[in-house]
Structures are given as structure tokens and as C-alpha cells.
Amino acid sequence: MSVSLTILAPGLLGGSVAKAARTRGTASRIVVWARRAESRLKLRDEPWCDAVPDTAEEAVRGAQLVVIAAPVDRIVPITQQIASHLAPGAIVTDVGSVKGEIARLGHATLGERAHFVGSHPMAGSEKTGWEHGSSDLFLHRTCFVTPLPGSHEPAVEAVVRFWRDLGGEPVTVSPDQHDEIVAHISHLPQVLASALCAFLAKKDPAWRNYAGGGLRDTTRIAASDPQLWRTIIEQNRDEILRALRQYQDELQTLHAAISNRDWPEVTARLERGKAYRDQFRPLA
Amino acid sequence: MSVSLTILAPGLLGGSVAKAARTRGTASRIVVWARRAESRLKLRDEPWCDAVPDTAEEAVRGAQLVVIAAPVDRIVPITQQIASHLAPGAIVTDVGSVKGEIARLGHATLGERAHFVGSHPMAGSEKTGWEHGSSDLFLHRTCFVTPLPGSHEPAVEAVVRFWRDLGGEPVTVSPDQHDEIVAHISHLPQVLASALCAFLAKKDPAWRNYAGGGLRDTTRIAASDPQLWRTIIEQNRDEILRALRQYQDELQTLHAAISNRDWPEVTARLERGKAYRDQFRPLA
Numbered sequence: 032m033s034v035s036l037t038i039l040a041p042g043l044l045g046g047s048v049a050k051a052a053r054t055r056g057t058a059s060r061i062v063v064w065a066r067r068a069e070s071r072l073k074l075r076d077e078p079w080c081d082a083v084p085d086t087a088e089e090a091v092r093g094a095q096l097v098v099i100a101a102p103v104d105r106i107v108p109i110t111q112q113i114a115s116h117l118a119p120g121a122i123v124t125d126v127g128s129v130k131g132e133i134a135r136l137g138h139a140t141l142g143e144r145a146h147f148v149g150s151h152p153m154a155g156s157e158k159t160g161w162e163h164g165s166s167d168l169f170l171h172r173t174c175f176v177t178p179l180p181g182s183h184e185p186a187v188e189a190v191v192r193f194w195r196d197l198g199g200e201p202v203t204v205s206p207d208q209h210d211e212i213v214a215h216i217s218h219l220p221q222v223l224a225s226a227l228c229a230f231l232a233k234k235d236p237a238w239r240n241y242a243g244g245g246l247r248d249t250t251r252i253a254a255s256d257p258q259l260w261r262t263i264i265e266q267n268r269d270e271i272l273r274a275l276r277q278y279q280d281e282l283q284t285l286h287a288a289i290s291n292r293d294w295p296e297v298t299a300r301l302e303r304g305k306a307y308r309d310q311f312r313p314l315a
Numbered sequence: 316m317s318v319s320l321t322i323l324a325p326g327l328l329g330g331s332v333a334k335a336a337r338t339r340g341t342a343s344r345i346v347v348w349a350r351r352a353e354s355r356l357k358l359r360d361e362p363w364c365d366a367v368p369d370t371a372e373e374a375v376r377g378a379q380l381v382v383i384a385a386p387v388d389r390i391v392p393i394t395q396q397i398a399s400h401l402a403p404g405a406i407v408t409d410v411g412s413v414k415g416e417i418a419r420l421g422h423a424t425l426g427e428r429a430h431f432v433g434s435h436p437m438a439g440s441e442k443t444g445w446e447h448g449s450s451d452l453f454l455h456r457t458c459f460v461t462p463l464p465g466s467h468e469p470a471v472e473a474v475v476r477f478w479r480d481l482g483g484e485p486v487t488v489s490p491d492q493h494d495e496i497v498a499h500i501s502h503l504p505q506v507l508a509s510a511l512c513a514f515l516a517k518k519d520p521a522w523r524n525y526a527g528g529g530l531r532d533t534t535r536i537a538a539s540d541p542q543l544w545r546t547i548i549e550q551n552r553d554e555i556l557r558a559l560r561q562y563q564d565e566l567q568t569l570h571a572a573i574s575n576r577d578w579p580e581v582t583a584r585l586e587r588g589k590a591y592r593d594q595f596r597p598l599a
Contacts, residue, residue, distance in 0.1 A: 314531075
């Protein structure tokens with residue numbers, strides 16, 4: 032499949048979509064739009080940008096597939112902004128980390144003339160900006176596609192195919208299922224890592240110089256953009272609170288077992304954790 | 316400095332000590348002893364083993380520096396076993412992750428004839444066994460050296476020099492300071508990662524296939540050896556409980572802020588975490 036592709040508000044993920052599409056030849060034409068004029072100026076020098084118009088409305092004109100790569104709180108506003116400028120039958124997707132509201136409002140905004148199908152590739156970095164994007168970012172990574180019951184089936188299939196063509200592994204789930212899953216496997220780890228660093232920040236600052244690989248790895252994502260994560264937590268608040276509460280219960284049970292010197296119980300929980308981790312699929 | 320070196324009960328760390336000492340020429344002779352006969356048979360084929368005697372007592376004969384690389388609950392028993400076989404003035408150290416009890420009992424066991432000075436290199440892996448050891452494991456890594464007030468000063472200096480010669484960055488602290496520090500920067504992250512995996516193990520097992528880099532990194536150490544960690548938690552129980560309780564308070568404050576939609580407070584904590592993580596020194 033080779034589509035006329037438009038990417039709006041590229042950050043790390045949007046830049047990677049463009050680079051991957053160019054490298055793999057999955058787009059016949061790549062149009063990119065960024066909000067800031069100086070970003071557009073820089074983008075015009077990039078080999079993965081065929082055109083960089085001054086407005087989002089202009090950028091989506093004639094596009095078959097539009098990827099909105101903005102932070103989660105900007106996706107619906109941008110969808111509303113471009114809605115009346117889309118070609119009939121155009122497909123709009125996004126890369127936001129929360130899907131419930133975005134999928135519903137995106138679908139409602141476009142109606143039947145064009146098709147909104149939400150996406151969320153499980154790829155990224157604690158770094159931000161399209162400069163850090165990579166054409167290999169989606170390789171073997173789960174890419175969620177989150178249709179609603181009323182979604183246009185060929186549009187859903189096109190979005191699934193798009194992520195597969197970029198090297199990803201598409202998984203189709205409902206927006207609400209998606210939000211429950213990522214609350215556990217992405218948002219909870221982020222909250223825990225940030226809390227760990229916020230806690231250690233109260234202690235002797237020299238300690239961080241002693242960190243081995245364990246602390247380094249468990250806290251890498253704490254370096255992520257706080258504003259980006261604040262909006263993700265805001266949009267997925269209920270699911271995150273539920274997962275966090277259950278994790279706190281798990282931690283309290285472990286605290287009690289250590290406190291009670293119940294070493295068989297402590298060992299059993301460490302073993303359960305190891306068994307789970309050992310079964311992660313390799314990202315070959 | 317080139318010493319006659321003996322390594323007892325090599326695992327990942329002991330194997331790495333031997334490989335690093337051989338590569339860097341910091342040992343004139345490397346004698347290794349392992350408890351299991353089949354391990355000794357295999358070790359005899361390794362280029363970093365000059366001799367592999369059948370007993371620990373024989374292995375320490377004439378050694379200037381003995382490194383006990385056994386799990387924390389085996390270090391004091393092995394020290395007792397070898398005590399009367401050490402050369403006068405011999406230095407004994409270890410690589411255990413907890414130091415209070417080991418440093419005190421080790422020192423008491425050897426008395427004045429030989430010198431026990433505890434060590435703990437902040438290096439390792441979720442993997443175990445000397446086969447996975449590496450001569451670069453200690454490069455730029457903090458190596459704690461934990462003398463007591465009564466420790467023999469030249470012996471302390473020799474242990475500091477030993478780790479520096481292997482590429483590490485020695486840091487001298489008291490055994491109790493050490494245990495407080497690692498409860499926070501090593502044992503707490505381990506407990507959190509294991510608890511996260513033990514918690515997720517109760518959910519849909521398919522979810523783990525969707526994991527991005529965030530969950531992978533935050534949980535890597537959950538794959539560590541549960542028996543090894545059980546003994547570490549047992550020996551550093553009080554410090555770990557204190558650090559864990561304070562972390563639980565941090566998490567509860569963050570839970571409350573999310574629950575109350577206090578987004579400035581949530582953002583402030585994410586920012587504090589990022590500021591802390593951004594200042595980790597690079598492991599160049």
C-alpha cells in the first residue's frame with residue numbers, strides 16, 4: 032500500500048512515522064505540518080518531507096491518511112480544525128497514549144464523510160522531538176488500533192495495514208480495553224518510576240552517583256516530559272487510579288510479609304514476578 | 316599492584332572479578348574454588364583460572380587477597396571456614412549486597428592475624444553464573460568499600476586500590492551507611508519491580524506481549540534470582556522496610572493528587588522526578 036500521507040504536529044513518534052514511511056516506501060507523498068514556523072523551516076530540509084505547508088488545513092488537503100501526532104490534549108482540537116478540509120473518505124488516526132475520549136470525539140467530529148480510527152504504537156523514548164525519531168522505532172512493537180463498533184471497516188483495515196507496513200505488530204482492541212491495558216503496562220510503570228525518583232530526590236543527592244544498572248533501568252522513563260505525562264494521567268485518570276490502588280495493595284502485602292519475616296511468602300512473590308518477566312517476548 | 320588472588324564461590328560477580336583481573340594484569344596468580352565438583356571441572360578450562368583446588372582451605376593458602384563471591388548468607392560461614400588457613404596479613408573481602416552484619420562478623424572472625432574489609436560493587440545483571448561474567452563489568456561502577464573503625468588501614472587501602480585497578484570507582488562508607496544507601500538505590504527498586512510483575516501476573520497474560528520499552532526497562536531486574544534476593548531482603552530487612560514505607564507514602568500522596576485532580580501537584584512531582592533522573596552521571 033502506498034498512500035498520500037500527512038503528519039500533523041510531529042514529535043518523536045510523528046517524525047518516526049515519516050522516516051519509517053519514507054524508508055519503507057509505504058507513502059507516495061509525505062506532507063508534514065508543525066505549529067511553530069521555525070519547526071516548519073527546519074522540516075523543509077528533511078528528506079522525509081515532500082511538502083511543509085503553513086497550515087494544518089492546507090496540509091490535509093488531498094491526503095488519504097492523516098496521522099495526528101500531537102499530545103493527547105491536542106488531538107481532538109486538531110481533528111475539529113481539519114475536519115471540513117479532509118478529502119471524502121480520508122482516514123485520520125493518531126498516536127495518543129489514551130484512546131477512550133479521543134476515539135469517541137474523533138469519530139463524532141468526522142461523522143461519515145471521513146473516518147477517525149485511533150492508534151497507539153507502544154514505542155517511544157524518554158526523549159522528545161522528531162530529531163530523535165527513527166525509522167526503526169516501530170519494529171516488532173505492538174501498535175494498538177482502537178475502532179468503535181460504528182467504525183468503517185475498510186478504514187480500520189487500512190490503519191492496521193499502515194502500522195504493519197511500518198514494521199509494527201498491530202493489535203485491535205476497543206478504546207476502553209486499550210485504556211485499561213495501558214494503565215497497567217505503561218502508565219502505572221511511569222507513575223512508579225516518577226514516584227521513585229521524586230522520593231529519592233529528598234535523600235542525599237550523592238546517592239544517585241552510586242546507582243547501578245537496576246536503578247538506572249527502573250527509572251529511565253522518569254526523565255520523560257512531565258507535561259506530556261500530566262495530560263496522559265489526566266485523560267486516563269480512572270483506570271490509572273484503579274491500577275495504582277491494586278499495586279499499592281500488592282506492595283503493602285509484600286511490606287507485611289517482609290515485616291513479619293514471612294520469607295516463604297516473600298520468596299513466592301519474587302518468584303511470581305520473575306516467572307512473569309521471564310515470559311516477555313523478545314523484541315528480536 | 317599485582318597480587319596473588321583467590322576467588323571463592325564465583326557467580327556472575329566473582330567470574331567478572333577474575334576476568335577483569337586477568338585482562339588488566341592486576342593479579343600475578345588467580346586461584347578459584349567452587350563448591351560443586353562439576354563447576355570446578357569446568358573452571359579448570361577457563362583461561363582466567365591458574366589453579367582450581369578441591370577445597371576452599373587449600374584455595375586460600377598463600378593468597379594475599381581473597382574475594383568471597385558467595386550469596387550474602389554464605390559469606391560469614393565461608394570466612395569462618397577459611398580463617399585458620401589464611402596467610403598472616405592476608406586480606407579478605409566479599410561482594411555481598413548487605414554489609415552491616417557481614418563486616419562485623421567477618422572482622423570478628425579474622426581478628427588481627429588477617430584482615431576482613433567488606434566490598435560491594437554496584438554492578439551485576441539479572442543473569443547469574445560466572446559464564447555471564449565480563450571483564451568490563453566494573454567499569455565506571457561504584458564499588459563500595461566498608462571498613463569498620465578498627466579496620467587495618469593498609470588493608471582498606473589495598474581493597475580500594477583493587478577495585479580501582481579493575482576499572483571501578485571505589486567509595487568508602489561505613490557498613491551501616493552502605494546498608495541505608497543500597498536499601499534506597501538498589502533493594503527498593505528490586506522490590507518495586509518484583510511487586511509490579513507479581514501484580515501484573517494476576518492480569519490477562521496477553522498484556523505482557525504489548526509491553527513497550529518502559530515496562531521492559533522498569534521490570535528487567537524482576538527476572539533476578541529470587542533466592543539471592545530473599546537473602547538480601549532478609550539481611551537488610553530494617554532499612555528496606557523503612558525505605559519502602561516512605562516510598563509508599565510518596566505513592567499515596569501522588570494517588571491522592573491524581574484522585575483530587577490536583578494537576579499542578581501531579582506535575583510538580585513528575586518534574587521533581589525528572590530533575591532527579593536527568594542528573595544521573597553518564598556511565599561513559
